[in-house]
Every structure is written in structure tokens, then in C-alpha cells.
Amino acid sequence: MLTIKNLFAGIEDKAILKGINLQVNPGEIHAIMGPNGSGKSSLASVLAGKEDYQVTDGEVLFEGKDLLELSPDERAKEGLFLAFQYPVEIPGVSNMQFLKTAVNEIRSYRNQPALTAGEFLSLIKQKQKLVELDDQFLRRSLNTGFSGGEKKKNEIFQLAMFEPKLSILDETDSGLDIDALRIIANGVNRLKNNNNSFVLITHYQRLLDYIVPDFVHVLYDGKIILTGTKDLALELEEKGYDWVKEMAHAKEPAQ
Amino acid sequence: MLQTDTLHTKFLELVKSAEAQNGATLLESRQAAFKRFSNNGFPTIRSEQWKYSNITGLLNDALQVPVEPLAVKETQDAGAALLVKLHAPAEWLTILTINGKLHTIQRPTGSKEDNLQISDVQDFLLSTEDDGDNDTVVQQAINKPFSLLNRALFLHGLQLEVKANSQVNIPVHIIHYYTGIENTFLQTRLQLKANKNAHLTVVESFIADSSCKNVVVNHAAETLLAAEATLDHFLVQQLNEQTNLILSEVVRQEQQSDYKNHVISLPFARFIRNNLDIALKGTYSHTDMHGLYMVSPQQVIDNSTGINHLRPNCTSNQLYKGIVADKGTGTFNGRIYVHLDAQKTNAFQKNANLPLGEHAVINSKPQLEIYADDVRCTHGSALGQMNNQQLFYLLARGIKQEIAVKLLSQAFVNEVTETIEQESIRSYVADLVEKALDQM
Amino acid sequence: MSNTSNDILEKVTTGDYEYGFSTEIDMEYAPPGLNEETIAFISAKKSEPDWLLQWRLKAYKTFLKQQLPRWQNFELPEMDLQAISYYAAPKKKPELKSLDEVDPELLKTFEKLGIPLNEQKQLTGVAVDAVFDSVSVVTTFREELSKVGIIFCSISEAIKEHPELVQKYLGSVVPQSDNYYAALNSAVFSDGSFVYIPEGVRCPMELSTYFRINAKNSGQFERTLIIADKNSYVSYLEGCTAPSRDENQLHAAVVELVALENAEIKYSTVQNWYPGDKDGKGGVYNFVTKRGICLGNHSKISWTQVETGSAITWKYPSVILKGDYTSGEFYSVAVTRHKQVADTGTKMYHIGKNSKSRIISKGISAGEAQNAYRGLVQVGPNARNARNYTQCDSLLIGDRCGAHTFPYIESKNNTAQIEHEATTSKIGEDQIFYLNQRGIDTEKAVGMIVNGYVKEVLEKLPMEFAVEAQKLLAITLEGSVG
Helix, strand or coil, X not given: CEEEEEEEEEECCEEEEEEEEEEECCCCEEEEECCCCCCHHHHHHHHHCCCCEEEEEEEEEXXXXXXXXXXXXXXXXXXXXXXXXXXXXXXXXXXXXXXXXXXXXXXXXXXXXXXXXXHHHHHHHHXXXXXXXXXXXXXXXXXXXXXXXXXXXXXXXXXXXXXXXXXXXXXXXXXXXXXXXXXHHHHHHHHCCCCCEEEEECCCCHHHHCCCCCEEEEEECCEEEEEEXXXXXXXXXXXXXXXXXXXXXXXXXXX | CCCHHHHHHHHHHHHHXXXXXXXXXXXXXXXXHHHHHHHHCCCCCCCHHHCCCCCCCCCCCCCECCCCCCCCCCCHHHHHHXXXXXXXXXXXXXXXXXXXXXXXXXXXXXXXXXXXXXXXXXXXXXXXCHHHCXXXXXXXXXXXHHHHHHHHHCCEEEEEEECCXXXXXXXXXXXXXXXXXXXXXXXXXXXXXECCCCEEEEEEEEEECCCCEEEEEEEEEEEEECCXXXXXXXXXXXXXXXXXXXXXXXXXXXXXXXXXXXXXXXXXXXXXXXXXXXXXXXXXCEEEEEEEEEECXXXXXXXXXXXXXXCCCCEEEEEXXXXXCCCCEEEEEEEEEECCCCCCCEEEEEEEEEECCCCCEEEEEEXXXXXXXXXXXXXXXXXXXXXXXXXXXXXXXXXCHXXXXXXXXXXXXXXXXXXXXXXXXXXXHHHHHHHHHHXX | CCHHHHHHHHHHEECCCCCCCCCCCCEEECCCCCCHHHHHHHHHHCCCCHHHHHHHHHHHHHHHHCCCCXXXXXXXXXXXXXXXXXXXXXXXXXXCCCHHHCCHHHXXXXXXXXXXXXXXXXCCCEEEEEEECCEEEEECCHHHHHCCCCEXXXXXXXXXXXXXXXXXXXXXXXXXXXXXXXXXXXXXXXXXXXXXXXXXXXXXXEEEEEEECCCCCECECCEEEEEECCCXXXXXXXXXXXXXXXXXXXXXXXXXXXXXXXXXXXXXXXECCCCCCCCXXXXXXXXXXXXXXXXXXXXXXXXXXXXXXXXXXXXXXXXXXXXXXXXXXXXXXXXXXXXXXXXXXXXXXXXXXXXXXXXXXXXXXXXXXXXXXXXXXXXXXXXXXXXXXXXXXXXXXXXXXXXXXXXXXXXXXXXXXXXXEXXXXXXXXXXXXXXXXXXXXXXXXXXXHHHHHHXXXXXXXXXXXXXXXXXXXHHXXXXXXX
């Protein structure tokens, strides 16, 4: 599904990702954890193609294609979905109008016919239950005036609508109360199958109580320094990140 | 109204008497300025910049242009006593000018401040590089009619310069004191220069006493901030109905400089016009402009400001507030200009007006003129009486109407005075503002 | 924005003008030149009464004393008013009893513009007055409207058939001496629409005028007069297009609205005159004076405009709030690209007590275009409790365009409450990225963001036209995005 080889990237002259290697196969859930500033969200942005970042070295293959060659919308159309940490507000563009445009853009890319109004509505009906969103919000402007929880639910709702191959959830759990977290996790669990994959970016273990990852990676100073199973997440929760940092520094050659 | 021809006669007299003292460069500069002034003469209300202020009555025929320094009665000894009378804070470095002429410099005990050079007109060197400055906005600013007239006719000038990489740690207080003059159209000048990475705080007080009759002061200032310099500049105008002021200041800022300006126009002058033009000529510079104008009945206060973003990554923040009494006229005309090179500009501008009397006249013209795209510029203007709910709340707590109104007016002006960071200056200004509020 | 997205922006804002075709038709022209003979010629052609000829001649005298305005922040091109023909009309007799008599070429032209003049083919509920160069070709649904006493006809007809109304109100809102172009229009106006809604009548359908400049080297100087009598209501819409021609064409219209007690006039414009090509060659100079007066208490005038065309647009639809409890509104979207200039806004004159006004302006500037909001809110000494709210936002697409905001606020009464807010910013890169991430390409993303941005204004348009306007915006921005 996704192969990242020795990826280096940064903003202007500042290096942020310093040699990432990661393999994600269909049907897998990966969690990427790490202290603040370790490069977790940058990795998500680079994969989605945010223009502020420059890739200086390395390679990313997505379903065999060179992901870094594609424009952001092409990446989305190929089936890469990023649930944003801070979904942007777009006043005046209704959720409904936005969804319809995006769904049909993706369908047209896949040579599928555009959905009729009826098909589109029933798709919405079916998916909105998943994250417990009411009809009202469909008429509202995209993310405009939404609470933090509503914005995150909307991201997962879109995930359900677009049925991507690979979903990257960037700190989707931050700022959520326990009920919202449960709703979102249930949504993800029901969407997961043997053909799609998820990458969960998170600072805390909490989300992993609800969505059980196959692999847990620790990202520190732009590199993955440790990979394990769910137990690693529990260990991090218990001990904090300091021991991982020490381990990372110990690996560096002495001055 | 004063005629250009009359001024020209005076100009020739002045040139004759000044010839002995001034060098050839200065004379040339005077001549060029007068020539440019005569091309258009005084502005009328047909000019966009002057549409809300008619100056024909102000510049009446009785006005005389002095061609040599005016006599001052006080002796040097009287200077110190006068400063006490003028409530000059003793802990500041004080420079007193009387009718434009440098009179006394008083330093607090123990203060040296040898990094600050203070010069008066005698050794005044016209050191501005105006004519070499290619920025159109700077050219436009220094070629405004009253600036030109000042350059042609000024008698007195004062120059302050801080050495590079040094700070002047106490406020420098320039008191422009006007006394005992009649029917006078006076031209005075100030140049402030903060060299690289220097810091200076200047408070200018314009104070007129009641012995003046029919006086118009045309004061021009040129301010230069070299790279990384910071300058805090306060203009406090305490004039009376016989003494009026036209002020023009042009500020040029080099990279990473920080200029903060406060203009406090207190009531009772018949006419005050403040022209301020700032040119952000270096990247990563910042300008703060705060204004408070308190307009008494029949008075006119007209603010005309321009913040010109000429290079990328500069920021500016402007807040002007006016309180206008019945039949007073308060005007704010402020332009933010963003040159096409000035990407990443962030500019904020706000004007608010509180009309106190039924026929308070208020004009507000905030303007954004933007030729770069990666910018964030916002402006707002609000006009309206006090919030009735707030007023009612105070009344319901047993506060008299009169006091409640005063409290809310106070709250309105506090937004400006609270932006003054230096405690001693804030209290100096706040006291004057509070007294003025009582009298309005 | 990166280079790739700049390229797309570039592409999106360089689309072509759809209505640039011209019609071959037998025309009659006045000889070029502006003088008393020309005015007499126009007046004679239209068999006007003598009072109107005298009125025109008086306007011409005023015009000669007027000077071109000089306060604008864009360069006003020199224009030779003597080289223009002030009257251009299809040769076939313009006054027709039925559609069958209309030159089929003309019908085809309007059909091509999406304005079928055959009543059966029309959008139901919209009556059209079609103006081709200097004359009104046909006015539809007249009979149906006349049943409720509504007069909807060309101004030339109104001059003959309802002289008392025309004489009373013509020039009463926009005096001949108002400005250079208003004076010119008063002297040489050719045709335009006239509407009178009688007391207590709510006009049952949208009224609209469609203006088409076709002839070369001619100007269009139409004159519109709308009177809404007590307790009446009318919604009126105008649309305009012109062929792509290399030389500039002058359009100097005057629109006057009069709302009597408790009446409401809603006036919408979708302006799509030929904007010139991408290098700024050709295009219509749209110098228009539009003003309404809320004469009676509790009356209301609302202007909505979508401005996408013209090389230079220079207009300030205004409201004189003379009566007490009157209300004025101005909703505007102005889109400029290539080398277009739009300098538009409104003037709200608060004279009556408890009058209120609301201004919402959205400017979008792309390419090398300049887009300015210029507006005045004036509160007179007796206008107690006047209220105004103004919001002007500008969006910049591309780094060679400009956006400007020049509001004038003048109050002479302390009970006024005025609030003005304006923001200028670049189109949101984070918004474009978000939409990209959902599979929407940059060109469509920009279209969506812009349509969302102007939604508040488009919602004020009558339904049928809101959809048209939305499409027009999308087409206009095609090729301007980066």
C-alpha cells in the first residue's frame, strides 16, 4: 500500500523529517506516536502534499506509484485521505455542496459515473449514522462555526463518504471528550477492512484503547526510533517519552 | 486669506536676512521648496486631503511671517522656573523652546546622556537626504504644501540624534512653548535621528499660554530610524483658541526598526491638523500609531495619516479614537498603502468616534490601497454614542448620570492611553486627558 | 502560492468572453459628433415633444460646463466624444405591435444570449424589455401587467403616453448637473425602460431589461426610470452584453428610482459587458449613474449587483433616505481580471429619521486588475437614529492585482450609529489545500471558495438569476487561478 524510503523533508532551511522508513500493507493499522515537535504532523502533511514542505531526499510509493510526483488532489483521488488536525473553515460553501463536488471528482477520476441526487442523498444517509451527525450540519458552511468535536466527526464522515485506501488521522483524538472519541473510534473500526489501511498519528495512548493498531512506531527528531506492538504504546503511557529520547541519544556517536 | 504673493515678499526678506547665517545648500533648498509650494499654493477643500477642513479663516490676512528670531523676555534663569510652571517631569531630560527657539536644556541630576546630540538652528545642517529618496510616497509626503512652506520659511530648528548601538534611558521631553506673540505664522522644525540599533523616547509637548493672539504654528518633523532602531514618540498638544497647529511629520524606517507614535490632541485649540506619513522602507519593520483627539465645541481636529508598506514582512497597527463635543468637527483620514513588493504585510487599522453633543460632526475615512496579494489587512470604523446598556447598568448601581457618562468616556479614551508602556509617560498623559475630559 | 498553483490560477482567469459575437443587421446611425444638431436629430428621430428637446439642450449646456472627474486612483483613458455616434438603431421600425414584426436577426441575437423574447418560450414570471443599441426592440408581458395597472414599456413610449409621470420624475433623482456622464446622458439618451407600479400593487413578476450594444463606434446611453407608488413592490433586473471589439465603447446610463410611502424597489444587475481582451484591448467603459430616492416614509430601495464585465466599471448605486423609517441596501460582487478596473460602491444619504442602511461588498481581483470599493455614508443633522452597517471584503488571486477600500463616513448627528469593517486578504491557501486533499483540483477549489465568499450577495438576487450569476462567476474566473 504505502512504502516510505529514507524520507527527508523540511520547511525552508529547517530539516524536520530526517530519514523516515515505513511500510504499510493493506488491512493494517499503524500508530505513530512521539513527543511534541518530533515531526508527526509534518509527515502527514508531506504525504498529503502540502506545498510548504520540501522533500530533499527519499521516495514514497503509494500503490506502486511515485506519490511525491502527484499533486495534492491527485493523491486524494488515488485514495489517500488525511483527516486534518485543524480542519479549515470555508464560509459560504455548504457541506453538502462540498461533498457532492468531492465525491464526484473522485468518481470521475476512477471513471465512475457521477452520482445522481438520489444516490448521493442515500449515501449520505447511510454514512452519517456512522458518526452520529444530524441533517442540520449538511446545510451549514464547511466546518464554519463547528465545535472541535463536530469538525473531527466531519472528517471521519468524509472518510466514510470517500472510502479511501489509506487514511491518515492526524491527532484526530486531540481535544475530544470521551463520547466523541468513542463515536469516532467506532466509525473507524466499522470502516476498516482487509483492503484499506490506517495510520493514526497521536500523542496519547488513549485512542489506541478504542482502535487497536497492528504496529506502533515512535517518531523522534524526524526518525522512527522504535517499532513495536500495542504494548509499546502502553509502555509509553506509563513511562513517558524520556526513556525513548535517552535511548535515541545513546545510539548517537559520542562527541 | 494669506496670499502666496505676500508670502513671497516675506520669503525674499527672509532669504536676505538669513543669507549671512545659512550656507548655500540651505538657501537652495529654501528656494526650491518655495517654488514648489507656489505652484499649487495653499490647499482648498477641493483637495481630497483637505476636504473636511477649510483653512481660509485660519490663515487670515493679519498673520505675519517672522523673518528673524522672535524676541523672548525670559532670561536663562527663568527657564527652570518656567519648567516647573509647565509641569515638566523633573526626572526627564527637558528641552525647552520658546516660540520655536531653543531656550533651556535641563538634565536630571546625575544624568549624562552623552550619546544624544542636541543641536539648534545655528549649527543646523540640513542633513536630510530627501531629494535622494526615490520612494514616491516619501516624495509625496515631503512635498505636501505645509511641509514645503516650512522648508522655505523656517526660522528655528532642533535636531536630536542618538549614536548607534546606544540607548537614551530617560524620556527626552521637548516643550514647544508659545508665549507673548500676536498675529504670527510661525514655522518650526524638528529632526529626530536614531542610528543603527539605537533607542530613544521623545515626548513633545506643544503648550500655548493665554498671552498669544492669533497664532498659527506650522511645525514640520522629519524622523529617521536606521536599521534595528527603536523610537517611541509622543506628541501632546495643549493649545488654546488663539494658538493653532499644523503638524507634518515624515518618518522613514529602515529594516527591523520599530516606531511607536502617540498623538494626543487635547481640546480648545481652534484648529489642529496632524499629517503623519510613515514609510516602512526596510523589511521586518513595525509601526504603531495611536491617536486620541478630543474636540471641543467649534473646534476642528483633522488627522491625516499614511502608513506606507514598501518592503516585505512589515507590520503596522493603528488605533485612532475621537471624542467630539457639540458643533466640533473631528476627522480621521488614514490610508494604508501596500506596495506590490510588500508581500507578507500585516496591517491593522481602527478608528472609533464618540459624539458627545447633538451636532458633533465626525468624518472618518479609513482606506486600504493594496497592490500585493500575500497580505492581511483589516480596517474598521465605528461611530456611535455610548452603549445605553452600560450606561443603564451604572445608573442602576446608583451612579449619577453625569459621573456615569464620564466613566464611560474615560473607558473610551483609556484604550488609547493604556497602550503607553512607560509608566511615567502614561501618567503624564492620563492626567492631562482626565483634566480635559472634565472640561469638555 | 507555488508556481504550479500560480499556473493554474493563470489558466483559470484567462477564459474567453462568451458573448463576443456581433449581429449583421441594417442599421441607421446619427452622424458621429456631439453637438446641438445631434441632439435635435435624436429628438426628431424619436418624435419627441418639444419640452424634452428643450430639457436635453439644457442638459447639453450643463455638460459643456462640466469637467471630467479627476479623483480616481486609476488612469482614465482619453475618449473622443466627437468620434461617437449617439444614435444607432435597426432600420426596421422599432415600434411594433407584435413579435412577428421584429427583425428575425434580432430575435436570434437575443435567443443566442439566452433571452428568448417569445413569451411562450420565456421563463415564467419574468417580463423583458430588450434594448438593442439605441432602441427598445420589444417589451414582453405588457398586457398581462397592464391588467393590474403596471406600466412597463420603453422610456420613449412613456414620454409619449405618460408624459405627466415622466416630466414629474425625470431628472428628479439624478439632476442633469450631477456629474459629467449624467449630464451627457441627459442630453443624448436614446432609450431605456420605464416602470410605474400603481398604489397598492405588488408586481406579480420579475421585470427585466436586457441591454445589448452591437453597433461599432457608438455609445449606449440608456435611461431608466422606475416609480413605485404607495404600498407597492417591484423587483427589477438588468443584464448586459456587447460584442468583442478592439475599440472601447462607452456606456453611460442613468437609472432613477423613486419609492413613495411604504413602497419597495429591488433592483438587481448582472453586468457582463465585454471586458476587453487579456492585454486590456477593447472593452466597454461602463460609467453609470444609478440612484434611488426613498421619498415616502417606510420605503425601501435595495441594489444588488454582480459586476464581471467592462474594461472599466465606474458606478455607485446610491440611495437618498429622505423619508422617516426608510431603508437602503447595497449588495455587490465585483470580479475583475486581466487589466479590468472596477471602481464601485454606494452612497447612502441619511436625511429622514430612523433611516437605516446596509452595505455588503465583495471584491475579487485577479490577473493585473484593480478593484476598488468606494462608498459614502452620510448622516444629516436631522437624521436622528440613523443606522449603518458596512462590510467590504476583498480577495486577491495572483500577485499583480490590486484591491482598494475607500469608505467615507460623514455624520452630523450624535444619535447615528455607524459601523464599517473591511478585510483584504489573499485567497486561503489552507482552504485550497483542504479541498485538494478531498480530490478537488485547484481550479474548482478556487471557484468553490469564491462562490462561498460571495454567497451572501448572490442570495439577494432573484432565484433564476442567482444560478446564472453563479455560472457567470465560474466562467469569469476560469483561467485566473494559480
